Amino acid sequence: MKELQTIANLTNALKVIPGIGNKSAERIAYEFIKMNPEKVDSLINSIQAIKKDLSICPICGSYMENNKCQICLDSTRDDSLLVVVTSYKDVIALERLSSLHAFYHVLNGSISPSKGITASDININKLIQRIKNNHFKEIILATDPTIDGETTALYISEILKDISDLIISRLGYGLPMGANLDFADELTLSHALKGRTIYKK
Amino acid sequence: MKELQTIANLTNALKVIPGIGNKSAERIAYEFIKMNPEKVDSLINSIQAIKKDLSICPICGSYMENNKCQICLDSTRDDSLLVVVTSYKDVIALERLSSLHAFYHVLNGSISPSKGITASDININKLIQRIKNNHFKEIILATDPTIDGETTALYISEILKDISDLIISRLGYGLPMGANLDFADELTLSHALKGRTIYKK
Numbered sequence: 001m002k003e004l005q006t007i008a009n010l011t012n013a014l015k016v017i018p019g020i021g022n023k024s025a026e027r028i029a030y031e032f033i034k035m036n037p038e039k040v041d042s043l044i045n046s047i048q049a050i051k052k053d054l055s056i057c058p059i060c061g062s063y064m065e066n067n068k069c070q071i072c073l074d075s076t077r078d079d080s081l082l083v084v085v086t087s088y089k090d091v092i093a094l095e096r097l098s099s100l101h102a103f104y105h106v107l108n109g110s111i112s113p114s115k116g117i118t119a120s121d122i123n124i125n126k127l128i129q130r131i132k133n134n135h136f137k138e139i140i141l142a143t144d145p146t147i148d149g150e151t152t153a154l155y156i157s158e159i160l161k162d163i164s165d166l167i168i169s170r171l172g173y174g175l176p177m178g179a180n181l182d183f184a185d186e187l188t189l190s191h192a193l194k195g196r197t198i199y200k201k
Numbered sequence: 202m203k204e205l206q207t208i209a210n211l212t213n214a215l216k217v218i219p220g221i222g223n224k225s226a227e228r229i230a231y232e233f234i235k236m237n238p239e240k241v242d243s244l245i246n247s248i249q250a251i252k253k254d255l256s257i258c259p260i261c262g263s264y265m266e267n268n269k270c271q272i273c274l275d276s277t278r279d280d281s282l283l284v285v286v287t288s289y290k291d292v293i294a295l296e297r298l299s300s301l302h303a304f305y306h307v308l309n310g311s312i313s314p315s316k317g318i319t320a321s322d323i324n325i326n327k328l329i330q331r332i333k334n335n336h337f338k339e340i341i342l343a344t345d346p347t348i349d350g351e352t353t354a355l356y357i358s359e360i361l362k363d364i365s366d367l368i369i370s371r372l373g374y375g376l377p378m379g380a381n382l383d384f385a386d387e388l389t390l391s392h393a394l395k396g397r398t399i400y401k402k
Contacts, residue, residue, distance in 0.1 A: 001271045001296045004264055006254050010247040016240045018232050030290075031219050032251050033264065039217045040252055044245050046211040050233050051241055053207050063205055063234065070202045089231075095202045 061106035061123040080137035110148035138167040262307035262324040281338035311349035339368040
């Protein structure tokens with residue numbers, strides 16, 4: 001007897017999820033056999049809901065539920081400030097800071113010459129249009145502190161540099177809080193030195 | 202803005218699967234957002250099929266599809282031989298050997314004093330009934346070579362010992378093929394020595 005078809009089918013279907021290999025897929029398939037049917041139904045409903053209710057906001061590029069973007073519809077936000085990030089997860093991370101109550105623009109990726117991702121592959125055209133059609137005073141380029149993130153920030157700042165009265169900024173570089181100085185890499189340390197704050201002058 | 206409810210719900214539903222932690226659940230939830238809808242539907246259908254079409258055979262305790270046990274209904278098998286295993290996966294492993302064409306009994310677990318699993322928690326009563334109602338010549342106890350597997354095999358052999366003309370056997374112990382002798386643990390090595398085969402006498 002070969003493995004039962006239903007088990008083989010589920011194992012194959014699970015392998016479609018990036019990051020789930022052969023062994024994990026098999027293990028999860030067996031767990032499903034034993035799982036409480038209500039929990040399985042609840043999982044299926046959650047998967048269906050994410051495909052049905054979630055979409056990408058045509059304004060900011062972030063995820064929204066039921067075609068309503070919680071951020072773009074929030075009139076209490078500071079409409080002079082736009083924060084540019086590469087993913088929805090970055091929005092959630094920055095929203096944990098109560099100090100920032102800005103609007104966002106989610107690029108859904110970074111320019112990456114090594115991966116062949118160009119400016120037209122990510123949400124940059126809409127960003128430029130949005131900046132031209134609104135009256136932001138400052139654009140914070142909060143892309144990742146990686147080569148791709150830097151390239152993306154540089155590219156956007158080049159396009160925007162001729163717009164008068166628009167401040168373009170980048171998140172500060174330096175030591176992460178809670179780290180040990182002797183564990184910091186040279187690049188971080190040199191940025192921390194350049195970006196030092198003056199206590200007394 | 203907090204994380205969107207649909208994403209949080211899917212993350213929580215995925216965490217119900219044993220072995221999937223917080224970070225994995227979150228990662229998989231985000232993968233679902235990006236996944237091709239047909240692939241998601243195919244995965245959901247496979248999960249639903251495994252809950253609907255798969256059940257446990259009331260005779261052998263293995264999994265069966267659509268209430269038909271491929272093994273118990275197979276009249277070409279040797280009806281004098283019953284192999285006792287702890288899981289369906291063991292059946293699949295043994296079925297890869299073309300040499301064995303026996304019937305199986307799946308215990309769905311091992312007796313485990315350390316985990317509080319007793320003989321009545323696993324599929325042993327039906328095994329005893331089955332042996333009494335049939336005319337097997339040999340019972341191969343193919344439980345795992347672990348303390349729990351040994352305990353289970355010993356328990357079953359004790360119950361069956363008074364049935365006359367019934368051979369009760371256990372899989373051989375020794376060196377796994379392809380291993381290096383100097384990497385074998387002492388217990389395995391001592392079993393390999395005891396179970397040696399004579400080339401010439």
